[in-house]
Amino acid sequence: xxxxxxxxxxxxxxxxxxxxxVFASWxxxxxxxxxxxxxxxxxxxxxxxxxxxxxxQDNTSDSEDFVHQQHITYPVVRDVIGNFVRGFSTTGATETxxxxxxxxxxxxxxxxxxxxxxxxxxxxxxxxxPGSQTS
Numbered sequence: 001x002x003x004x005x006x007x008x009x010x011x012x013x014x015x016x017x018x019x020x021x022v023f024a025s026w027x028x029x030x031x032x033x034x035x036x037x038x039x040x041x042x043x044x045x046x047x048x049x050x051x052x053x054x055x056x057q058d059n060t061s062d063s064e065d066f067v068h069q070q071h072i073t074y075p076v077v078r079d080v081i082g083n084f085v086r087g088f089s090t091t092g093a094t095e096t097x098x099x100x101x102x103x104x105x106x107x108x109x110x111x112x113x114x115x116x117x118x119x120x121x122x123x124x125x126x127x128x129x130p131g132s133q134t135s
Contacts (some may be wrong), residue, residue: 013099017049017125019118020097022085023057025066027093029112034070036115039075040122047126048101054079056093100125 021037023030039052053076055063060078067076079085088097091110098107098121107121 013052014103015101017047017122018099018101019049019051019111020054020088021043021051022054022056022088022090022095023066023095024056024060024093025062029094030066031070032095033096033113034066034072035085036118036134037074038070038072039115040118042059044076044122044126049126050074051079054084056085056090057082060123098122098125100128103108128133 015058019037021031021033037051037053044050050072053067053072053074055076055078058078063076063078066072073087077084085092088105089096094112096113097105097107100106106125109117
């Protein structure tokens with residue numbers, strides 16, 4: 001997690017709904033998203049879900065300042081060499097992926113998100129139980 005040594009893996013979050021938000025401290029749309037994501041974190045945490053922030057093309061001190069200034073309480077990791085974002089075929093900040101409890105990406109927003117997108121997307125995914133999806 002940002003501000004600590006070590007590494008984290010999405011596998012450690014298996015069984016949770018994870019909203020992965022790729023952001024950077026220099027990204028203006030990311031600044032607008034931060035309070036929306038923080039409010040959503042407070043709402044979804046009780047449903048075995050979390051927001052996971054992933055910094056993109058950002059240095060540690062700028063990322064830490066952003067997290068502190070925006071009062072972000074959800075976990076934030078720094079993708080130091082870009083492997084994480086490349087693994088998601090991301091095009092950059094800002095992008096948001098919703099991963100279900102089985103570890104599958106089930107929703108994607110490749111531009112600035114708003115509260116409406118989250119409110120329309122998350123309830124269905126939060127209500128799913130592993131193995132209950134229909135393809």
